[in-house]
Amino acid sequence: MEEILIKYVIGEATAAEEEQVSGWLKENKSNVQQFEHFRLIWETSKTLQTESILDEELSWQEFKAIVNEAQADAKPDLPAGKLEKQKKPVRWMQMAAVWVLIAGAALVWFTQYYQAKAELITLQSFDTVKTDTLADGSIITLNKNSVAVYPEKFTGNTREMKLLSGEAFFNVAHNREQPFIVHINDAAVRVVGTSFNIRNNKTKAEVIVETGIVEVSRKKVTIRLRPTEKVDIDYGTGKFKKGITKDTFYNYYRTKEFVALKTPLWRVVEVLNEVYKVDIQIPDQVLANRKLTTTLRLGSLDPILEVIAIAFNAHIVHEGDKIIIQ
Known part of the structure; x- marks a missing residue:
């Protein structure tokens, strides 16, 4: 399809190929984007000043030999050497277009890359x-x-x-x-x-x-x-x-609350330690495994600890940098 697109943008496509491109563009948006990319490269490449280093006559002789050989292989009954010189050999036009497209693509990519970085x-x-x-x-x-x-x-x-x-x-x-x-x-x-x-x-x-x-x-x-x-x-x-994940504590910074639904106390404490950067401990494993169902508002830690103390009839003890629930 890329070869046909090249011929299309440089004006060398046949009527059948133009119809094929038209149908291809209607298939999805990505095809349209690809086509626009090709056309952008071609338009950009027109500003590039290039000088041909090809020997026109030698290139034409090579082109005739290739075509005649292909004709002989496809249809042996047709005589070779009947190809007349045209003003614009399509094969060389396509080859030249490919090189121009490569140069243009490099320029466009370079420009877009640095623009993207800046944005x-x-x-x-x-x-x-x-x-x-x-x-x-x-x-x-x-x-x-x-x-x-x-x-x-x-x-x-x-x-x-x-x-x-x-x-x-x-x-x-x-x-x-x-x-x-x-x-x-x-x-x-x-x-x-x-x-x-x-x-x-x-x-x-x-x-x-x-x-x-x-x-x-x-x-x-x-x-x-x-x-x-x-x-x-x-x-x-x-x-x-x-x-x-058995809870929605990960959402606390969006919802501004900790929602506990039959959640073990040790898990609530684990989250509070992480969020508030404290060291809350529960020495009693039975208490640590008891479950809590409530909504704790994100804010000061003291009101949260008070709710926990009331819910479990527990005491909050501060020992240095530690907070102990017992």
Whole structure:
């Protein structure tokens, strides 16, 4: 098809080939994009000043020999040497066009590459949660102390961005023809239209799916996840650990609350330690395994600890840097 497109843009296509290109363009949007790319390269190439180093007469003799040989092989009854010289040998026109297209492609790629670099947006949250709507309508919510990089406008066959560090929730706009890919270190999360949470740091990453289907790939390993499923990636060992998320605590920075539904107290404490950077301990294993059903508002830690104390008739004891529930 590329050969026909070359002939089409340089005006050497036959009526049948022009009809074939017309039908091909109607098949899907990606074909239109490819055609526009070819035409852009051709228009750009017109500005390039090139000097032919071909011997016209020698090239014509070679061209006649090739065509005559092909005719003799296809139809032995036709006499060779009957080809008359034309003003524009199509084969050499096509060969020259290919070289011009290559030169033009290099120029266009170079220009577009550096323009794309200049249009990258860096979203950094520092000490607050940030939300932004991307060019395709997808929404990204960045947790505190997180950094994401994405283009001002998505181009090409994919929508790609990077979560450099921290945590983010993605609500991706559906577009089957342009998959959405989030790069995390040397791994990639690929979706069409779905919502999921990624937590990424230097040593490991966690991906939790809320809706839709997500593919997580690293090197030659690909894991497919469905709603409520998650995968942990250990960058050091390269191991994937797939499992089920039994709560929605990963959403706390978006919803501003911790929703516990028959959740073991040790799990609630685990999340509180991570979010508030404290050291809460439960020495009594029986108490640690008791279950809690309530909604805890994100804010000061003391009111949360007070709710836990009332729910389990427990005491909160501060010992240095430790907080003990007993």
